[in-house]
Amino acid sequence: MIKISHQAPDINQMILDVQNPNNGAIVVFLGVTRKYTKNREVLRLEYQAYQSMAITEIDKICIEIKDIWGIKDIEVFHRIGVVNIGDVSLAILLGSAHRSECFDAVRYFVNKLKTTVPIWKKEQFVDGEMWIEGLQPEERFFV
């Protein structure tokens, strides 16, 4: 299931949703709001989405990882609106028979989401705010 919401995710429920007798591995990825970006203190983040298209684009990634790694049990959550420091903004849970495909697929999933899914974050600092656009230099290394 794919969900985009102003409310915090229920991670325990998401785990239950991918847990079944076919899956020997469940990988949980949580994107969490950091307090510092480039040594600048962040007060909170604000996320905005083109919601219907974002769900379509996330669904395309789900189809890709089903095709590439055969992963069928997928739960994806993205928060929108104001997100405080330490809160979860993104949750991706994958279940499969073995861990290897889950690890590869979750990395692919996050990287793809960060390049195609129309969601944006604004960082709010003590002394200003700024929309973040595209992958940041420290993220590009890992794609």
Place this chain on the structure above:
Amino acid sequence: MAFARFRELLGFHNIKLEIPDKSTVTDLINLLTDKYPEFNQCTSKMIAVNEEYCDNETILKNGDVVAFIPPVSGG
């Protein structure tokens, strides 16, 4: 439709426009740039027509929803 920084620059989320038949996305961009000089600052954008990414040569038809999408930054 405009989002994030583009929305703040242009001052609208969505607007309805009448454009000549067989206009392309490029034609729409030129029209918007004339109407909203700030549109020049909306660089590096991706375009979606009816929620599918497309290129600037896409021909628009009646009722199409065009979104100007800044580089995304979810996660």
